[in-house]
Amino acid sequence: MEPVLMYYRLFELFRAIDNGVIRVPSFQRHFLWDAANILDLVKSVYNGFPIGVIIFFESGENIFDTADPSVTNFPAVENLETRHNYPINYVIDGLQRLSSLYNCFHWKALEQASKFNIIFDIEKEELLQYSSYSSPGKYIHLSSIFSSEMFIDSQIKLMSYNNSEKILNIASELHSRFQEYTIPVMKITGTDTKDVVTVFERLNSSGVSLTEAEILRARSELEKD
Incomplete structure (x- = not known):
């Protein structure tokens, strides 16, 4: 595995999410942050404070099933495979931060109260x-x-x-x-998906390991093709 540190502006990350270049593997946990967490994050960005490194696993092929939008709060991108937007960057660490920022800056119901508004x-x-x-x-x-x-x-x-x-x-x-504002992004490249899962488990703040069933489910849909 070869980690590379890069810096991205917010609009670059948002565009990659819209285009399906940034995806969330289906073994990721559901979005958990509350309104206070989200507001603190946005205030940190406003003040120029660091918010930590986002970690991606970069792959030249579609190796994981993509999590449902109910997990990511990202937009559903139809026909991802026809877009040929490679390499794909799977979010290994930083989903809560990335999802919070994306939704705050893309909230459409302006007169509706929400933790993202x-x-x-x-x-x-x-x-x-x-x-x-x-x-x-x-x-x-x-x-x-x-x-x-x-x-x-x-x-x-x-x-x-x-x-x-x-x-x-x-x-x-x-x-x-x-x-x-720029965010540091660590990109990990390689071919061993087991290493990706290991990195995810060690970074997972909940300390809950993935079950074998969750790991298999992340690849199950792809292996049917």
Whole structure:
């Protein structure tokens, strides 16, 4: 196994998820983080703090069955094999972090309360979960940061307020912080899938080992082909 450390911006990771280049093997655990965990993670990114290394197993072929979106909170990518987007990067460690960030920056139901619906209070310059009952007067949805159209719409709205120049500068700084943030990614390459499972088990914070049935299930669908 040959580990290589690389750095990626958030939008690069998100694009790879959308294209099916980053996938989650079916032996991964369900998403477990609560609202406080997610908000703390996003605050760390905003402040430029490190959030740890994401670990991928890079393969030139489809070696694991992909976990259901209910496990990953990633979008379902249809006809993955027809896309020829190789190599594939299987998430071995960092699913909770990666899934949290992806969903926060892609949340579409802007008026719906959710642990993924995070906004930035312009006046207090702080991040918080959206609430229809107690939202601040001036705010930006985090999901607008990587959408040019949504961010422009947010800027237009902010221009209508008094002291708009200062407000727009704050919004621009917010945009830059997330656009420029990089995450270290350790890529492991090789051919022995048993080594991949061993790495996963040792990194799994729950300390629960995979059963033989779980390992076999991760490959079962592929072996039918």
